[in-house]
Amino acid sequence: MKTDDIRESFLRFFEERGHVRLPSDSLVPADDPTLLFTGAGMNQFKDEFQGKGRYRTGLRRACTSQKCLRTGDLEKVGRTPSHHTFFEMLGNFSFGDYFKLEAMQWAWDLVTKLYAINPSRLVVTCYEGDDEAYAIWRDAVGIPTPRIFRFGEHANYWPADAPSSAPGGTLCGPCAEIFYDYGESIGCRRPSCDPSCNCSRFIEIWNLVFQQFMKQDDGSLKPLPLKNIDTGAGLERVACVLQGVRNDYETDIFAPIVAQVSRLCGKRPDAGVAERIRIHRISDHVRGAAFVIADGVLPGNKERGYVLRRILRRAIRDGHDLGLDEPFLHRLVPTVVDAMGHAYPELAARRENLGRIIKAEEESFLTTLARGSAILADRIAAAKDKGETTLPADISADLWDTYGFPFEITQQICEEARLSVDRAAFEADMERRQAGSKGGEQFGQVFDTSALAQVKSFAKPTAFQGYETDEAEATVVAIVADDHLAEEAPEGAEVILVLDHTPFYGESGGQVGDEGVLESPTARVEVTATSRAGDYVHHHGRVVQGTLRRGERVHAIVASDRRAAIRRNHTATHLLHWALRKVLGPHAEQAGSLVAPDRLRFDFTHFAPLTPQEVERVEALVNERILENSQVTATQTTLAEAKKQGAMALFGEKYGDSVRMISVSDFSKELCGGTHAERTGDIGLFTITSETGIAAGVRRIEAVTGHAAYRRVVEHEAQLDRLAEVLKAPRERLVERAEEIAEETKRLARELEKAKRQSFAASAGGGPFQEKGRFGDTVVIAGALEGGKPDDLRLAADGLRKKHPSAAIILGATGEGTASLLCALTPDLVKRGLHAGNIVKDAAKHIAGGGGGRPDMAQAGGKNPAGLQAALDSAVAALTALLEKPKP
Numbered sequence: 001m002k003t004d005d006i007r008e009s010f011l012r013f014f015e016e017r018g019h020v021r022l023p024s025d026s027l028v029p030a031d032d033p034t035l036l037f038t039g040a041g042m043n044q045f046k047d048e049f050q051g052k053g054r055y056r057t058g059l060r061r062a063c064t065s066q067k068c069l070r071t072g073d074l075e076k077v078g079r080t081p082s083h084h085t086f087f088e089m090l091g092n093f094s095f096g097d098y099f100k101l102e103a104m105q106w107a108w109d110l111v112t113k114l115y116a117i118n119p120s121r122l123v124v125t126c127y128e129g130d131d132e133a134y135a136i137w138r139d140a141v142g143i144p145t146p147r148i149f150r151f152g153e154h155a156n157y158w159p160a161d162a163p164s165s166a167p168g169g170t171l172c173g174p175c176a177e178i179f180y181d182y183g184e185s186i187g188c189r190r191p192s193c194d195p196s197c198n199c200s201r202f203i204e205i206w207n208l209v210f211q212q213f214m215k216q217d218d219g220s221l222k223p224l225p226l227k228n229i230d231t232g233a234g235l236e237r238v239a240c241v242l243q244g245v246r247n248d249y250e251t252d253i254f255a256p257i258v259a260q261v262s263r264l265c266g267k268r269p270d271a272g273v274a275e276r277i278r279i280h281r282i283s284d285h286v287r288g289a290a291f292v293i294a295d296g297v298l299p300g301n302k303e304r305g306y307v308l309r310r311i312l313r314r315a316i317r318d319g320h321d322l323g324l325d326e327p328f329l330h331r332l333v334p335t336v337v338d339a340m341g342h343a344y345p346e347l348a349a350r351r352e353n354l355g356r357i358i359k360a361e362e363e364s365f366l367t368t369l370a371r372g373s374a375i376l377a378d379r380i381a382a383a384k385d386k387g388e389t390t391l392p393a394d395i396s397a398d399l400w401d402t403y404g405f406p407f408e409i410t411q412q413i414c415e416e417a418r419l420s421v422d423r424a425a426f427e428a429d430m431e432r433r434q435a436g437s438k439g440g441e442q443f444g445q446v447f448d449t450s451a452l453a454q455v456k457s458f459a460k461p462t463a464f465q466g467y468e469t470d471e472a473e474a475t476v477v478a479i480v481a482d483d484h485l486a487e488e489a490p491e492g493a494e495v496i497l498v499l500d501h502t503p504f505y506g507e508s509g510g511q512v513g514d515e516g517v518l519e520s521p522t523a524r525v526e527v528t529a530t531s532r533a534g535d536y537v538h539h540h541g542r543v544v545q546g547t548l549r550r551g552e553r554v555h556a557i558v559a560s561d562r563r564a565a566i567r568r569n570h571t572a573t574h575l576l577h578w579a580l581r582k583v584l585g586p587h588a589e590q591a592g593s594l595v596a597p598d599r600l601r602f603d604f605t606h607f608a609p610l611t612p613q614e615v616e617r618v619e620a621l622v623n624e625r626i627l628e629n630s631q632v633t634a635t636q637t638t639l640a641e642a643k644k645q646g647a648m649a650l651f652g653e654k655y656g657d658s659v660r661m662i663s664v665s666d667f668s669k670e671l672c673g674g675t676h677a678e679r680t681g682d683i684g685l686f687t688i689t690s691e692t693g694i695a696a697g698v699r700r701i702e703a704v705t706g707h708a709a710y711r712r713v714v715e716h717e718a719q720l721d722r723l724a725e726v727l728k729a730p731r732e733r734l735v736e737r738a739e740e741i742a743e744e745t746k747r748l749a750r751e752l753e754k755a756k757r758q759s760f761a762a763s764a765g766g767g768p769f770q771e772k773g774r775f776g777d778t779v780v781i782a783g784a785l786e787g788g789k790p791d792d793l794r795l796a797a798d799g800l801r802k803k804h805p806s807a808a809i810i811l812g813a814t815g816e817g818t819a820s821l822l823c824a825l826t827p828d829l830v831k832r833g834l835h836a837g838n839i840v841k842d843a844a845k846h847i848a849g850g851g852g853g854r855p856d857m858a859q860a861g862g863k864n865p866a867g868l869q870a871a872l873d874s875a876v877a878a879l880t881a882l883l884e885k886p887k888p
Contacts (some may be wrong), residue, residue, distance in 0.1 A: 001115070003239045003253045004342055007065050007090065010233070013110050014063035014092045024088075026654040027295040028304065031534045032449065035452075036304055037292075041066040041091030042230040048095045049171065049211060049228050051535075052456040060097040065090050065235065070309055077091040078281030082203060082237050088256075090238070094229035100176075101136055103208050103229045107178060108141045111206070115242055121181050122145045123202065125195055127174030133210070136375045149194050158209045158230075163671040168217035178206040180241045184619035186569065195789030204240060206233040210864040249280045253339045257283040260335045265322040278318040285315035286332045290354050294346050296650075298591060298695050299361045305695075312358065313365050313406050320369065322690055326437045328368065330359035352587050352650030353605045359605055360697030373413065374549070377394035378850070380417050381624055394427035400430065430647040438444040443619030449713070451480045452538060452787040466503040466514070466675060467634065470558040474499040476520075479550050488549040489523075495548070497525065503558050506532025510593030511570055511674040519639055523548035563675065565680075568705045571632055571664070571677040572686050573600050574861070576701065576742075578650075579621040580604055583614055590650050590675075591698050599689070599704050606699045612692050618701075622686045629681030630665035637661055639671075647671050673844050685709040751793065769811065770797065772876045775883040778806040778829065782872050787811030790820050790859060797824035797857065808883065810839065810875040819847040821860040821871055834882055839875050 001009075011021050012414050019448065025044035028251045029035045036044060043065055047053025048062075066089045076083040078111050082676040111117045124143055126133040128150040153163050161164075162172035179195045179202040187199030195328055197204040211222040211228040234556055240252040249269070255395040259651045261279050262268050269276040292308050292517060299309040333355040379395045391414050399405035411421045428686075461479045478498040489495045497518065504527065507513035513530030518539065523546035531538045548554075580588040584606055592603035610618070623734065642661045647669040649655060655671060662672045664680060677683060694700045706714055751869035769783035781800055785792055793811045800809050811825040821843055822838040836858040837851075844851050849862020862871075 001239075001242045003235065004795070006115070006239055006242060006618070007088070007343060009114060010090045010110065010778050011063050011065060013114055014106075016025070017061075017065040019061040019092055020059060021060050022064050024064060026069050026296060027292055028068050028656065031532075036307065036872070038066065038070040039068050039070045041068075041089040041232050042093065045093055045230075046093070047456060047534075048093075049226075049230070050288050050457065051096070053500040054830075055095050057300040060095050061093065062095075063090075063092045063638050066294075067344075069288060069292060069307075071311070074310075077284050078277040078279075081200065081249075082234070082240065083286050084236065084248070084288070086291050088235035090233040090235050092229070092231050096226040096228065098134055099212075099227050099229060100208075100210055101140060104133065104136050104176060105141060105232060107206055107208060107231065108143075110180060115238070116182070117241065119143075121183075123149065123179045123181055123195060124176060125149045125151055125156055127178070128152055130156075130174040130176075130210075149196070150498045151196060155196060158211070162215060163221060163788050166215045166696070169215070170208055170215040171211055172215055172221070173210040173212040175207055175209040177204050177208070179204050193745040203237060203241070204234075205237050206231065211867070212492045216248060220531060237294075249283060251657050254283055254287075256339050257332060257335050260325060261331055264328050264331065265319065265324050267322055275322065278322055282315045282318050282322075282329070282332075284312045285318075285757065286329050287336050289315070289329075289358060290333060290336045290347060291340075291344070293354055293357055294344075295348055296591075298357065300695060306846075309361065310406060310408060311363050314408065316362055316365050317369070317409055319411070320366075325366075327359050327362035329362055330355040333358060333617045348755055350589070353589060356607050357605065357697040358586065360702055364696045367404055368403055369409070372399050372403045372409070374409060376405070376413055377402070380414065382420055383419060384417075388419075390420045390422055393422050393429050394791055396421055396426045404786045451483050451485050452478075452496065452498075452533065452536075454485060454534060455480075456534075456659060459498060459501050460500070462499060462532075462537040463501045464503075464537065465501055465504070466505045466558065468505050468562055470563055471514075472501055472503045472556050474501040474554055474556050475546065476550050476552050476554060479548065486550070488547055489543050490547050491523075491543050493543045495525070495541060497541070497542060497548075499539065499554070499556065502539070502556055504530040504537060504556060505558075505563075505675055506537040507531045508532055509672065509674050510573075511566060511595040512597070514566075515562055515702070516556070518554040519547060520550075520552045520554045521547075522546045522552070525554075529694065550771060562597045564596060565706060565708075567675050567677045568670075568683045569597070569600040570595045570674045571600050571662075571680065572671070572683050572703065572705045574662060574664060574668050574676075574702065575622045575625050575680065575683075576600075576618070577670070578625075578664075579618045580606075580701075582621060582806055583617050584610075598708055601700060603694060603698055603699055603700045607697050609693065610699065615688055615691055618685065619688045625664070626666075626680045626683045626686060628665070629679050632676050634676065635663065637662045642669070642671055645669060685713070688713055690759060733750045748829065769800065770851055773883075775880075776806075778805050778808065778883055780810075780876060780879050780883070782876050784814065784868055784872065786814055788820075789815070790861075793822040793859075794857075795819060797822055800824070801826055808834070808879045809841070810879065812868045812872050814868055817863060817865065819849070819862045819865040819868045819871070821847065821849075821851065821856070821862075821868075821875070823859075823875060824857045827854070827856065829883075832887060834879075839878055842878060843871040843875040 007049055025038055027038050029038050029043055048055040049061060057476060064560055069086050071085060073083050074728055090873050112119050124137050124147065124295050126137060133163060134148060134150060135328055137148050140374050154160050157163060158167060158175050159172060162170060166172055182201050187193060187201030188197060193199060193201055209230040212224055212231055214224055216222050218333050219263040236248045240248050243251050245251060247285045248254055260277060269274045269279045289308060297304045299305055299307050301764055333351060337347045337351050376399060383391055385872060396407055396410045399410055400407055407426055414421045424812050455478045465472045476497055479489050480496040481493055504514040504516065505511065507530060516527050517524040518527060525541045525548060526544050526545050527541040529540040529541045573595060577590055588604050588606050591605050594601040636658060636795050639655050639659050642659050647661045649671050659671045660673050662671055662676055663669045686703060686705050687709040688703045692700050723734055725733050727734060727737045768785055769781050772780045772782050793813055796811055797809050800806055804827065804830050808829055809825050811822045813820045821840050823840040825834055827838050835855045836851055837853045837855065840860045841852050844860035844862055846867035847861055847862030848864035851860025852858055
């Protein structure tokens with residue numbers, strides 16, 4: 001059975017049993033502070049498990065095939081048959097509806113009847129204290145007792161060890177599992193082998209969690225009034241069993257990727273253990289990276305971006321070790337799309353951008369890898385020379401902080417050199433530097449238990465009225481102060497308020513939240529920010545007058561001038577997006593944005609800096625549309641209808657069945673929940689202030705509109721007037737006059753350089769550079785320039801080598817807190833075996849620095865100018881010792 005058929009038959013099986021088939025949630029969970037990535041099918045149902053969210057509208061049964069990403073077992077990926085970063089979790093869920101009997105019976109029926117797995121190849125487990133589940137396996141399902149195993153809370157409880165270790169307030173319960181048994185000839189071959197053994201004989205294919213308790217502060221388990229079912233079956237593992245292979249990488253969704261990796265590197269997975277691991281790891285990582293990027297994450301140095309970068313760079317390093325020294329991962333994207341695109345059409349829609357983003361990261365990292373590897377090799381050699389067995393933490397931190405060289409790569413290279421690396425010390429060093437570069441899979445606890453999260457249990461979602469008005473009457477349904485629910489808030493209190501209705505827009509979709517005031521008969525609150533969590537709007541502010549009480553009516557007033565500026569900038573971003581695609585091509589997709597009252601920022605996928613002509617053209621197109629004064633309309637419609645009309649769904653966004661489409665005339669249609677101008681003419685003027693690169697394959701444009709754009713024009717006019725005054729030229733001749741001055745400056749610089757060369761060449765034997773010895777026809781020259789620059793040292797060395805046919809030259813210079821060294825040798829000395837790089841590298845120790853270079857010329861820099869003379873003396877001594885040796 002093909003993997004696509006396995007997925008479809010699972011979902012159809014549960015649809016036939018009253019479940020609502022729901023789409024996979026994004027890998028980037030919305031409004032969930034406890035997760036970095038979606039790691040399980042249950043993540044999108046946290047509210048429903050607690051009797052909130054869609055439970056209130058009647059959702060009792062659901063089934064999904066959920067995209068998941070986990071990095072906790074990253075070291076096992078490629079080494080085992082079934083560990084992955086990205087995988088799909090098949091799941092069926094009950095929210096206070098059916099419970100153990102139905103869940104267990106259906107699971108058994110699906111695997112043995114629909115999937116036709118031989119029951120004799122299956123074993124099951126349950127929690128040792130769950131007699132009910134044991135009886136269902138034995139009596140209702142009819143499984144022989146020798147094939148039922150009972151384990152403790154670590155193996156068969158969710159979360160693991162919850163009865164003894166989970167904090168109070170944790171939803172938990174026992175679980176039961178179904179394992180496939182590959183037989184006694186596989187694994188450890190012990191007669192006593194069971195599913196608790198890690199030998200690979202038994203592979204878990206389905207886990208059924210019975211969420212039935214709330215852990216109390218006193219350690220007891222209180223039964224829940226709403227008992228839930230949460231199951232998860234790994235799609236790749238099920239496919240492995242049904243397709244009769246022993247390894248997930250041999251299934252139909254992995255085999256084409258593995259084959260393409262093999263073709264690119266010219267090696268087969270069975271060529272050796274190391275080759276197999278690397279080929280499998282590349283296959284897994286490129287698939288995972290494609291899905292993460294498709295959900296809107298870009299490579300970076302923090303949080304999700306760092307996790308993605310870490311996955312990509314491990315794969316690139318594996319390719320490097322397989323002989324792939326040029327970018328190759330992007331060439332695997334079409335194969336990934338072919339394998340997964342039927343189930344996930346967003347991959348096919350963004351095939352080109354996925355490849356370009358991955359290629360840009362490859363090119364960036366290959367440069368980093370070459371530079372960082374060379375530096376690390378020197379540091380490893382130095383550590384070994386000193387007899388050290390651990391690489392100093394500051395070295396790995398410097399490599400990451402300065403060069404972007406990942407710690408994991410440092411660790412891998414050090415392990416190959418039999419040198420350990422202290423990760424804890426590295427992380428402590430990075431924390432001191434406030435780099436914020438650690439990525440993780442999850443933070444916080446499984447369920448958000450904050451005061452704001454508790455509001456969902458008693459309050460309906462906030463009704464947003466801000467599309468129609470800037471003012472509204474509302475009731476205060478919750479007051480949160482110091483993360484505690486409060487009945488009232490006195491004057492001076494910092495609060496977060498939830499209202500039943502609001503005109504305030506909560507920050508989302510790149511648009512900042514509104515500011516304004518809330519007024520009641522007894523209090524006044526200044527709202528300084530507005531955020532949102534799902535359908536709940538949070539008003540952050542301070543009580544500046546009186547005492548505000550829960551249940552009071554308030555008059556909510558948005559700062560209208562600020563809102564109007566935000567409207568202009570938001571509509572301008574839509575026009576900018578359209579213009580970029582018009583000028584650059586359809587690959588220019590939004591990759592992030594900021595819509596604020598004073599400016600807008602728009603990130604987009606493109607792989608080269610825009611030329612001045614392209615920037616000018618984009619700006620002109622936007623202003624042309626502004627002058628047309630086109631109508632801006634908002635339409636509520638279905639997602640299918642919006643796509644049919646050509647509306648753009650933004651990179652990484654998740655949309656429900658009902659969407660809001662913003663149309664500007666007939667040329668721009670985007671799905672958007674933000675506030676907008678009524679007509680394009682309301683924007684006034686659009687001016688681009690900068691165009692920069694922010695990541696591999698991602699550009700950023702910043703711009704201003706309306707009053708801010710007008711102020712920018714006024715300021716530029718004043719600057720032009722001042723420039724005309726300073727250059728003593730009319731405005732129409734400013735460019736010509738500036739070119740004349742620039743040419744004169746270049747001429748003077750050339751004359752100065754010529755004078756320096758003549759001065760330096762004449763100074764041997766006098767001035768700053770002195771002869772330190774003669775060895776036949778060879779002269780040793782050394783000296784220092786106070787306040788000199790590295791370029792001055794190169795000029796001096798060139799002049800001295802022209803004057804002396806055979807010379808060994810060591811020069812130095814000092815600046816503010818820095819020192820520079822340069823060693824230069826004439827060709828005859830290089831032929832004798834002298835190496836300028838070795839000379840300068842040893843001497844640099846005296847100035848607390850390092851360096852190197854070619855045999856004929858090398859440089860070094862350091863942070864100890866006081867040691868310069870010692871460095872020069874050391875180099876002269878080294879040269880003297882070499883030149884005193886007889887010529888070979």
